[in-house]
Amino acid sequence: MDIKSVLSDAIIKTAQNAIAAGVVKDGALPEVQLTVPxxxxxxxxxxxxxxxxxxxxxCNPRVLAQYIVENLDCPYVKKAEIAGPGFINFYLNxxxxxxxxxRIVEAGxxxxxxxxxxxxxxxxxxxxxxxxxxxxxxxGRGAAVGSALGNLLKAAGYDVEQEYYINDAGNQMNNLARSVNARYLELLGKEIEFPEDGYHGHDIIDTAQRIINKYGDRFLQMGEAERLEEFKTIAYQEKLAALKEDLERFNVRFDVWFSEKTxxxxxxxxxxCDTLxxxxxxxxxxxxxxxxxxxxxxxxxRVVIRDNGVPTYFAADIAYHANKFGRGFDRVINLWGADHHGYIARMKAAMQCMGYQPEQLEILILQMVRxxxxxxxxxxxxxxxxxxTLNELIDEVGTDAARFFFVMRSIDSQLDFDLDLAKKKSNDNPVFYVQYAHARICSIMRQVAEAGITVQGKGDYKLLTEPVEVxxxxxxxxxxEMLATAAKERAVQQVAxxxxxxxxxxxxxxxQCRILGVSEDLQQARLAMVMAVGHVVRHALSILGVSAPEKM
Incomplete structure (x- = not known):
């Protein structure tokens, strides 16, 4: 049990005693809030x-405060003082x-x-x-924040499953096929008119070229409708495989890939729709x-089915979210981009219509990256x-820097991503600063081993009296406590x-504090503390999806 819990329980018990003694009237006691002055x-x-x-x-706040100060039974409290209209300051042994x-060292x-x-x-x-x-x-920001949030929730004791929804039905897939078809014909010397709503990225040209490299002009013999179906399948499989590869490279792994087409x-x-x-x-x-x-x-x-009988995207989203709850999830958390903010009210309304409580659907909005x-x-x-692209960013700054920079700001804020800072090998770079701490700890352990010192993993901790050690x-x-709060608030930046x-x-x-060249008892106490720091740094970085290097 941590010190805040011990102190909070003692305060509550003392307040209950004050009620029993008639010092104050009976009433509901609030949760104890403890802050560091x-x-x-x-x-x-x-x-x-x-x-x-x-x-x-x-009662007057000072009456209860005085009773708590005079009657608090907590072995860790050396003294307590009233400040102002009823604040209580606690001085601990x-x-x-x-x-x-x-306890931290024992937990390992x-x-x-x-x-x-x-x-x-x-x-x-x-x-x-x-x-x-x-x-x-x-x-990339959504991937870093989402996967870190999944890791955080698991560490904080929640049962969470992470899912990617594949939008593999509808016009975007037809547009993909038409775009690849146009580039395919163009590369084979045919005159084409590129689709007005087609995808103009260079990756479409790459896909068309790979089709030519593998199949040549074989698809020219087909009718356009048949060719489009072939290209839709080929392009979809290629793009999905590339997405998975990019996300794997970014330390993002999903438990489920759910197909809209299903x-x-x-x-x-x-x-x-029939249910509605x-x-x-x-x-x-x-x-x-x-x-x-x-x-x-x-x-x-909102329109769910158009006048031509074709379902809107909203219709598919209603069915998808109903499917989520139908799979037994009590709470569904979605991370959406800032351009989806206006979609929240209709989605929550739809879930209420389907019989679910609006708070069961939790939507987090990610602001833009600059x-x-x-x-x-x-x-x-x-x-x-x-x-x-995310891949280009990783190529330039690396996965660790990209992930740390993405998660260290609240999702409510636009993120200014400084590429020059992310590449610096200095303490100005926050991810370097943190990783260097872990590398230093590993260096200490190597030096200790080279000196023939056996690390006991415990010590007389009362020797750790330097203010910086305390x-x-x-x-x-x-x-x-930070992990529990960050998970509850969905705030992965708190971990960073x-x-x-x-x-x-x-x-x-x-x-400030030497390890070699001090007494054995102090040395062992400091080593145990350093090992505990190393574990917590590794644990926190693993939540953020960032590596903890042993050398830098």
């Missing part, structure tokens, strides 16, 4: 618990820090793997780009079928003149910020 002279922790409780217990380090590789958080079965869907071309840097083949879209009609949530107007989404907070009703080089925005690929241990102790701060404290300790 901005200055050390104000104690190790502070709480506004007495002020939060005052209304429910019908130094031993709590050492007891915490002992399991430290940071939290117990089961809930019985909820969660499905996390992200990226889900159309298989019509390469992933770009915007997809919904059409199994008649699931019609089934979903039966429930009275759809109506016909001008030959089309409309969802009554305004009844559930949308700004207007690449910068020499302080100037980079919009186009040097090679193709199109948008910069701060480092306290930071280690914050890790589980934490491990960056931890690395900073370690670098300071490394510069």
């Amino acid at each position: 901005p200055k050390k002279e104000f104690g190790d922790f502070a709480s506004n618990f007495a002020m939060q409780s005052a209304r429910a217990l019908r 130094p031993d709590w820090v050492y007891d915490m380090l002992a 590789e399991n430290y940071g793997n939290l117990p089961k958080a809930s019985d909820e079965k969660i499905q996390l869907e992200y990226v889900s780009a159309n298989p019509t071309g390469p992933l770009h840097v915007g997809h 919904l059409h083949e199994a008649n699931k879209i019609k089934e979903a 009609l039966e429930k009275g949530y759809m109506y016909e107007q001008d030959g089309a079928l409309w969802l009554k989404s305004t009844a559930f907070g949308d700004d207007k009703d 690449l910068l080089r020499d302080g100037q925005e980079v919009k186009m690929s040097k090679r193709t003149g199109q948008s910069v 701060d480092l241990i306290k930071k280690l102790g914050e890790y589980p 910020h934490y491990v960056y701060d931890l690395a900073g404290l370690f670098h300071s300790a490394y510069n």
Whole structure:
């Protein structure tokens, strides 16, 4: 149990005793909030618990605060003081820090793997780009954040499955086939008119050239309709394989690849529409079928089936999300790009119409990415003149830097990605700074081994009295709570910020506290602390999908 839990439980018990003694009236007690004061002279922790409780217990906050200060039974508290209108500052015995380090060292590789958080079965869907071309840097941010969130939820004790939704039905696949067909004919010397809604990327030319390299002009003998079907299959398989390869290179792995086409083949879209009609949530107007989404907070009703009988993308999305819940997921989390913000209300409305609660569908919106080089925005690929692809970004800065830069800002903010900074081999580069901390730890262990010193993995931690050592241990102790909070708030950037701060404290300790050339007891205590830091750095980086190198 961590120190905050011990102290919180003691505060609650003391408040209950105050109620039983008639010092305050009976009432519901709030959750104890403990914060670290901005200055050390104000104690190790502070709480506004007495002020939060005052209304429910019908008392002056200072009355309850005084009772808590005088009657608190917690072995780690040396003293407590009232500040202002009812804040309480807690000053702890130094031993709590050492007891915490002992528990961290004892937990070893399991430290940071939290117990089961809930019985909820969660499905996390992200990226889900159309298989019509390469992933770009915007997809890269979604891939990094999504996979890190999946890792974070698992570490925090949640049951989560990660899924990619393949949009392999509809006009985009027909446009892909027409685009490849046009480039195929063009490369074979035929005059063509490129489709107005075709895909202009250089990858389409590459696909057409690969078809020629393998099959020559064989497809010229076919009728156009038959040729388009062939090209649709060939191009789709190639593009999907490339997507999977790019994501694997980016340390992104999905549990399920779900095909939209299977919904059409199994008649699931019609089934979903029939359900909506039966429930009275759809109506016909001008030959089309409309969802009554305004009844559930949308700004207007939405077309589900067009007047020509063809389902809209919205229809497929309704069927897909109904399928998700039908597979037994209690909560569905989607990561969408900023251009999908207006789609949230209608999707939640549709799920309410299907009988699910709106909060069961959680949608996170990723803001745009802006690449910068020499302080100037980079919009186009040097090679193709199109948008910069994820692969090109990885080629330039590497997977580790790309992932860390993508996750270290809140998804609510536009991300300015500094390419020059991401390539720097210096402490100015945050991912280098963190990875260098781990490499330093590995270097220490190699030096110790070369000196013939046996690492016991434990020690007299009370010898760790340097302020930077105490701060480092306290930071280690914050890790589980940070993970729990970050998972609850879907905020993977908190993990990046934490491990960056931890690395900073370690670098300071490394510069101030010798390991070789000190007493054996102090040496073993410091080695145990360093090993604990190494584990937490590795654990946090693994959540972010970033490697922890042993040498740099």
